[in-house]
Amino acid sequence: MPFSPLDKAAVARTLSQIAEQPEDLVDAFFERREEVELAPEDEAPGLRVRREEGFAVRLVREGRTWLAARDRVDGKSFAEALRQVARALPSATYPEPALAPSPWSAPPHAPELLDFPAAVARAVRSHHVGFPLRITVRRHRRWVQVVGSRVVPEPESEVFYSCSAELAWGRHGTLLPALGGAAAEGVASACVALFRARQAAPPSPSREAVVLAPGAVAVLLHEAVAHALEADLLAQGGRPEAALWVAMAAAAIDVLDDPASAPVGVRRATDDEGTPVCRRWLLRGGVVEQPLADLLWSHASPALLPGAGRRGSRHLPPGPRSSHLELLPGQDTEADLLAAAEGGLYLEAASRGALDPLSGELVLSFPFARRIRGGAPAEAVGPCRLRGRVADLLSAVGGIGREARPAGAGWCAKGGQKLAVWATAPALRLSGAEIVP
Amino acid sequence: MAPEEVLRALARQGLDGAEVFLKHGRSRRLELTVGGEAAVWSEERAWAVRAGNRRGSFFAAGTGEPPPEGPWPPPLGPLLVLPEASAGAPWSEPGDFDAPLIGESEGFGLLRTIGRELAVELPGARLLHAALEDGWSEGDLASSRGVRARRRQRVASLHVEASGPARPARIGNAPAAASLYLAAREARRFQAKALARHLADRLSVNASTTFPDELADRPLEVLLAPPAAARLLAGLLPLLVGPRAASRGAALRDPRGRLASDLLTVIDDGRLAGGVFESPLDGEGVPSREVVLVEDGIFRQPLLAWWQADGAGAAAGETSGCSRRASWRDLPSPGPTHLYVQPDPRISVASLLGAVGRGAYLIDATGGALVDLEGDRFALPVCGFTVRAGRAGAPIASAWLRGGVGDLLRGIAGVGRDLTFHPLDGMIGSPTLLVTGLTLARD
Numbered sequence: 001m002p003f004s005p006l007d008k009a010a011v012a013r014t015l016s017q018i019a020e021q022p023e024d025l026v027d028a029f030f031e032r033r034e035e036v037e038l039a040p041e042d043e044a045p046g047l048r049v050r051r052e053e054g055f056a057v058r059l060v061r062e063g064r065t066w067l068a069a070r071d072r073v074d075g076k077s078f079a080e081a082l083r084q085v086a087r088a089l090p091s092a093t094y095p096e097p098a099l100a101p102s103p104w105s106a107p108p109h110a111p112e113l114l115d116f117p118a119a120v121a122r123a124v125r126s127h128h129v130g131f132p133l134r135i136t137v138r139r140h141r142r143w144v145q146v147v148g149s150r151v152v153p154e155p156e157s158e159v160f161y162s163c164s165a166e167l168a169w170g171r172h173g174t175l176l177p178a179l180g181g182a183a184a185e186g187v188a189s190a191c192v193a194l195f196r197a198r199q200a201a202p203p204s205p206s207r208e209a210v211v212l213a214p215g216a217v218a219v220l221l222h223e224a225v226a227h228a229l230e231a232d233l234l235a236q237g238g239r240p241e242a243a244l245w246v247a248m249a250a251a252a253i254d255v256l257d258d259p260a261s262a263p264v265g266v267r268r269a270t271d272d273e274g275t276p277v278c279r280r281w282l283l284r285g286g287v288v289e290q291p292l293a294d295l296l297w298s299h300a301s302p303a304l305l306p307g308a309g310r311r312g313s314r315h316l317p318p319g320p321r322s323s324h325l326e327l328l329p330g331q332d333t334e335a336d337l338l339a340a341a342e343g344g345l346y347l348e349a350a351s352r353g354a355l356d357p358l359s360g361e362l363v364l365s366f367p368f369a370r371r372i373r374g375g376a377p378a379e380a381v382g383p384c385r386l387r388g389r390v391a392d393l394l395s396a397v398g399g400i401g402r403e404a405r406p407a408g409a410g411w412c413a414k415g416g417q418k419l420a421v422w423a424t425a426p427a428l429r430l431s432g433a434e435i436v437p
Numbered sequence: 438m439a440p441e442e443v444l445r446a447l448a449r450q451g452l453d454g455a456e457v458f459l460k461h462g463r464s465r466r467l468e469l470t471v472g473g474e475a476a477v478w479s480e481e482r483a484w485a486v487r488a489g490n491r492r493g494s495f496f497a498a499g500t501g502e503p504p505p506e507g508p509w510p511p512p513l514g515p516l517l518v519l520p521e522a523s524a525g526a527p528w529s530e531p532g533d534f535d536a537p538l539i540g541e542s543e544g545f546g547l548l549r550t551i552g553r554e555l556a557v558e559l560p561g562a563r564l565l566h567a568a569l570e571d572g573w574s575e576g577d578l579a580s581s582r583g584v585r586a587r588r589r590q591r592v593a594s595l596h597v598e599a600s601g602p603a604r605p606a607r608i609g610n611a612p613a614a615a616s617l618y619l620a621a622r623e624a625r626r627f628q629a630k631a632l633a634r635h636l637a638d639r640l641s642v643n644a645s646t647t648f649p650d651e652l653a654d655r656p657l658e659v660l661l662a663p664p665a666a667a668r669l670l671a672g673l674l675p676l677l678v679g680p681r682a683a684s685r686g687a688a689l690r691d692p693r694g695r696l697a698s699d700l701l702t703v704i705d706d707g708r709l710a711g712g713v714f715e716s717p718l719d720g721e722g723v724p725s726r727e728v729v730l731v732e733d734g735i736f737r738q739p740l741l742a743w744w745q746a747d748g749a750g751a752a753a754g755e756t757s758g759c760s761r762r763a764s765w766r767d768l769p770s771p772g773p774t775h776l777y778v779q780p781d782p783r784i785s786v787a788s789l790l791g792a793v794g795r796g797a798y799l800i801d802a803t804g805g806a807l808v809d810l811e812g813d814r815f816a817l818p819v820c821g822f823t824v825r826a827g828r829a830g831a832p833i834a835s836a837w838l839r840g841g842v843g844d845l846l847r848g849i850a851g852v853g854r855d856l857t858f859h860p861l862d863g864m865i866g867s868p869t870l871l872v873t874g875l876t877l878a879r880d
Contacts, residue, residue, distance in 0.1 A: 039514060045487055045494035046514020050766050052483070052500040063473030071482045071500035084478050107508040235471045236565045236600070237611075300472060315479045316466075358565075358600055359611035 001155045002032045002053070002101045003145035008152045010097035011078070016149040017094060018059055018086040025060040025295055027274065030073060030145040031314045032101065036110040040134035040166075041117065049108045053101060056314040059085040060296060069315045075099050110139045112179045119181065120165070123188030131195050134166040135187075137179070140420070146274030153274040159265040160420060162411075165191050169198040170367050172349075175408030175420050177263030190349060197368030197380035202437035209344035209398070210386065210433045211337045211372065216350045216364070217327060218407040218423035223353035224362050224390045225255045226322035226421070227414065229282050231297035231304055233357040240291060241303040249286040249394030254328040256281055257292060257308065262324035262422050263406060272318050273309035280308065282325075286394070292320040312417025319415060327425040330400025337399050337429045338375050345369040345435060346377040347386065355390070363387045388434050396433060401426030438502050440579035446505035447488050448581065454517050455488035456580040456721075457503065460765045462590075464572025467544040469552070471565060476541050481574070483765040489517035498766050520743045522583035525724025525758070528708060528717035531622075534591045539571045539624040547629055551597060554633030561602025562640050565614070568596045571624035576762075578722045586722035592713055593624035594860065597632065601640035613834075615639035620713045620860040639801055642820045645832035648879040649823050652833070656874045658796035658824075658850075659838065660789055663857040665802045665819055666867035670703075670778060672806025672815060673842070674862060677703060677730050678773060680747070682739035685810050689843045696736040697846035702779040703731040705740050707758055709775040713864050719758030720769040728757045730776075734846075742771035761863065777866030780856040789851045789871045791827040797877055798822045798829055799838060813841045818880070835880035848874040 011028055019026045032053040039046055055078065056069040068081035075096030082094045117135040124133065138161065145155040161176040165187055172190040176183045212220060227233060228248075234240035249255075259268040259277040270276055273295050281289040293301070294309030297320055309318040338346065346369060353364045364386045370377035386393075404426045412421045440457035447455040466477040485498035488509065494517035495510040539547075552564040571593040578586040601613040615636055621627060661669065676686040676696075690696045707725025708717055719725050721743075729737050738754025746756045760769035790798060799821035806817045817838045823830040840848075851871030858866035 036510075041514060044515040044517050045489065045496040045768075046512070047493075047510045048496040048768070049510045050498045052498075052766075054500055065473065065475035067475065067477045069477065069479045071480065077480075081478075108510055232470065232472055297472065315481075316477065317475050356614065358614050 001157070002143050003030050003155050005100055005102055006030065006145065007098040008145070008147050010095070011099070011147045012149055012152055014078070014082060014095050014097055015057070015147065018082060019149050021061060023061070025299070026058065027146055027148045028055055028057050028078070029272065029311065029314055030055045030101070030147070032143045034108065034141045035138055036108050036113060037136065037138040038113040038117070040136055042134070051104055051108070054314050055081070057081045057085050058317065063300065065296070065317050067317050073099050073101050113137050113139060116163070116179050116184060119184035120187050123185045124192060127188065127192045129192055129195060131167060133191060136164045138162045144272060146270070146272070148274055151274060153270045156268055156270060160263070163187055167191055167194055170194050173410065175410060175422070177265050177406070193348065194367060197382065200368060200380040200382040202382035203345065203369070203384050203435055205436045207432045207434055209341035209429065209431050210435070211341045211344070211346050212428045212430065213346070213348045214405040214425045214427055215407045216347045216366070217425040217428045218325070219350035219353045219364060219410065220428070221255060221325045221327055221423055221425060222322065222412065222421055223355045223364065224394060225282055226257065226292065226325055227355045227357070228360070228390050229288060229291040230320045231291050231293040231301065232319055234291060236357055239301065240293070240297065241301045243288045243291055244303060246288045247286055248288050248391055249283055250397040251286045252330055252400055253283050253286045253394060253397055254281070255283040256326045256328070257322045257324065258326055259323035261326070266324070266420065266422060268323060271307050271309045272311040273306065275306045275309060277307045277323070278305060280305065292322055294318050294320045310419055312419050316417055319417065321412065321414070321419060322421055325421070325423040325425070327400070327404065327428070329402045329404045329426045332399040332401055332429070334401055334403070334427055335375060337401055337427055338372050338377070340399055341372050341429050342375065344372050345381060346372050360390045361387065362390050362393060383437070385436050386433055387436060393430060393433070396430045397428060398431040399429035401428065440577050443486065443503050443505045444579055444581060447486070450507065450509070451490055452488040452509070452512070453490055454519055454581055455486065456519050456578065456584070458485040458576060458578050458762070458765065459503070460484065460574055460576040462572055462574030463538065464570060465538045465541070465544070466568060466570045467541065467548065468568045469545070469548045469564060469566070474545065485765045487517055487519070487768070488512070491516070496768055518744060519580050519582050520584065520721050520723050522585070522722070523724060525717050526726065530589065531715065533622055534573070534589050536591070536623050536625070538573070539569070539593070544569050544571070544624060547624070547627060550629035551633050554630050555599055555636055558633055558637035559601060559640055562599055562637060564597065564599050566598040569624055570594045580722070584722035586718045588716055588718055590714065590716065591622050592620060593622065593626070594618070594620045595624070595627050597636065599636050599640060601644050604644060613640050613643035615643055618860060620864065622711070622713055639820065642800065642822070642832040643834050645834045647831070648836060649831055649833060652797060652823060652877050654876050654878060656876060658793045659872050659875050660793055660796070660798040660824065661870045661872060662798070662800045662821070663855060663867050663869060664859060665799045665817065666778065666870045667859040667861060667865045668802035669806050669815070669817055669845070670776070670867050671861040671865045672808040672817070674773065674776070675808070675810060677776070678740045679771065680739065680741065680745045683736070686736060689813070689846065690736055694735045696731055697734040698849035699734040700781070700849050700852050701731055701734050701846065702729065703776065704729055704779055705757070705759065705773050705776040707774040712775040713858065714774050719760045720762035721758070721760045723758035723760065725758035725774065728755065740771070740773060740776070745771060773863035773865065775858065775864045775866065777856060777858065778852065778868060778870070780854045780868040781852045782854045784851060784853050786853050786855055786869045789853050789869055790824065790829070792851060792871060793824040793827055796824050797833060798824050808842065810842060813843055815840060815842050815845060833877070837878045837880060838875055839878055840875035844874050845872060848872045
């Protein structure tokens with residue numbers, strides 16, 4: 001752990017000097033990141049490594065936040081940042097705690113990246129097709145240490161992978177907990193599906209039954225449940241706690257955010273504010289039970305539990321966000337779901353989603369779909385969008401699969417803070433969904 | 438640390454082709470939300486190295502100071518090619534580069550004034566989120582090919598989201614929403630009252646749910662205000678930027694190379710005086726300059742970086758310094774800096790409006806343009822007003838402007854003098870444009 005050598009007790013003591021009022025929240029956030037990227041084979045430079053570390057000091061008082069961030073970790077910078085958030089005179093001095101993180105390990109080594117593009121190419125060939133494919137694969141690592149004036153939680157770390165495949169007919173991007181044969185086959189299958197749908201015509205505007213595969217459900221959950229239940233977005237329409245106990249979805253829908261049961265590499269015990277995470281029931285029986293909140297929002301609305309504070313970077317304050325969403329499985333087999341949606345669309349993977357928090361209007365975009373015929377996905381249909389109001393879409397759930405599968409929901413860039421979000425979900429059937437080209 | 442020290446250390450390790458970039462800067466971000474306010478001070482200090490030898494190349498970047506002796510990643514993949522040093526035209530650094538960053542109370546004052554003025558312009562309207570960022574940076578660049586460059590930048594941005602008054606239940610209670618995203622060289626250039634008026638206009642239009650059926654699906658005279666015209670221009674960048682631009686637009690040009698109405702001239706200029714990214718050099722230390730891409734409707738050349746031109750064929754044309762570094766984490770990548778439609782100083786917006794017999798005045802785009810060059814068609818989500826006999830009428834919300842790409846370019850019938858830039862893919866600018874032959878459709 002790079003931050004093990006930090007004198008955390010000294011940091012906590014120093015922070016306590018600017019906490020003048022009992023309700024003040026003061027903390028320091030230390031962060032180290034590494035990204036190793038293997039570029040497509042025709043692109044220079046071949047290997048790309050980004051390593052960064054720094055910290056932020058934050059003071060929250062009566063709804064106002066002051067934050068100072070630095071791209072280095074040393075006692076002098078820390079004391080300067082502390083003076084900045086305390087808005088003290090330049091002549092004011094604060095102690096300089098011993099801050100010397102362990103050095104970076106010697107040359108970045110990510111051999112698993114080097115084999116992955118060839119593994120994807122082999123997997124594509126096993127589908128008896130061939131087409132030009134440019135693969136970019138990255139390993140993301142992050143280490144975090146939060147120090148509060150009263151509490152010093154254990155450090156946290158994350159490691160995961162992302163992959164982007166460019167074809168002449170579109171792009172497939174995904175997050176992966178690990179690289180290996182299964183990951184290569186997943187990327188290859190998605191690319192082959194894009195290739196096979198390359199000349200398919202978009203569907204006409206319609207209302208019809210659709211079956212969303214787990215990957216598409218992950219994006220639906222992220223947009224329609226997680227974003228819709230983030231305390232800062234709820235507050236745009238009024239008091240966030242007013243959402244509690246509101247029926248928002250069909251009674252069969254149970255959705256949780258549980259960072260502690262995320263894929264092994266990104267599993268968390270505390271959030272980016274050092275608060276223990278919890279198994280948070282966002283929707284239980286279709287009813288809102290506990291929206292996503294961070295320390296700031298739980299302080300303003302005591303009915304909200306903290307533990308969902310996430311930071312895309314030390315240079316921005318944290319905000320309430322989901323980490324790992326779970327839709328609890330239902331009773332239906334995939335065959336049941338498809339049979340009940342005969343003639344409708346099978347939506348395998350969403351390329352993007354967008355929620356208007358004021359109107360509750362949601363749009364999910366799909367690079368292609370497949371018409372359901374004879375109880376199975378059949379011919380390809382071109383790019384289309386699923387849209388509707390969140391409450392209407394979630395109330396239109398007609399069946400839930402009984403097999404939940406891990407599915408990276410993807411990158412979320414709300415408020416300019418880019419974060420990886422994960423999900424575990426079964427397939428889902430919606431009736432009367434609005435489909436537009 | 439000087440970049441030359443790192444270059445020497447890289448050469449000692451056999452990495453004889455190398456470029457070292459050092460950057461530091463400061464910024465202040467002030468944010469108002471429904472939950473409170475936040476003031477953020479950031480200090481950035483970082484570096485980036487591109488290097489290689491006959492075996493391949495690597496890119497490494499990090500915070501703090503670069504470690505001259507590494508350890509560096511192994512060189513992989515194709516060879517690295519770096520630009521040679523070259524001299525550009527003389528340039529004087531603008532005085533406002535040295536202006537202090539906006540203060541905390543001054544910045545919050547600006548944001549609160551936008552909120553207050555918005556409520557005056559449109560009672561019941563309010564800010565949902567406003568973020569003002571003001572910063573400067575300095576970068577030093579040195580390469581094994583003799584490039585030695587120093588660049589300073591001064592950029593401010595403003596992002597505002599607002600909601601209008603609650604609407605009657607019959608059309609859904611959710612209020613209308615509108616947002617603005619702007620960039621300028623320093624935060625003090627943002628005019629609170631003008632921005633509040635623009636937001637109020639957008640909210641008033643977006644609150645409307647009716648679509649004037651008499652305008653649907655028939656060729657119209659359309660007045661595109663700069664925000665909408667800039668979005669369209671951004672969607673047309675594949676026709677103007679990069680070595681494949683000429684071939685992409687071939688089917689749209691006549692045998693004499695005419696791509697558009699003779700009123701259209703499109704320019705990219707990395708050293709545009711007063712521009713947000715004004716600089717004599719690009720992100721690789723190559724001198725920037727003005728390049729005319731379309732002149733009086735004739736396609737002259739695409740925007741090309743030094744390594745993209747082949748001197749003949751599709752990628753013929755003079756190159757310019759147009760490699761951008763989005764941050765120290767990013768590799769230089771070619772693209773527009775200040776790409777704009779040349780305004781006509783003789784033509785006022787009022788005179789263009791007066792020339793519209795029956796059509797629409799589209800004051801903004803509500804999303805990006807969807808452009809299908811192969812299918813010769815585009816669609817842009819827009820909002821604005823109907824126009825009859827030169828007078829603005831009923832609001833138009835949630836509509837799509839549609840047409841052929843060729844029809845759009847050839848249908849430009851008037852170019853105003855009110856050039857403004859918008860942060861899209863680089864700074865993209867346009868004055869008000871009068872275009873004929875396009876259609877509007879309900880969302």
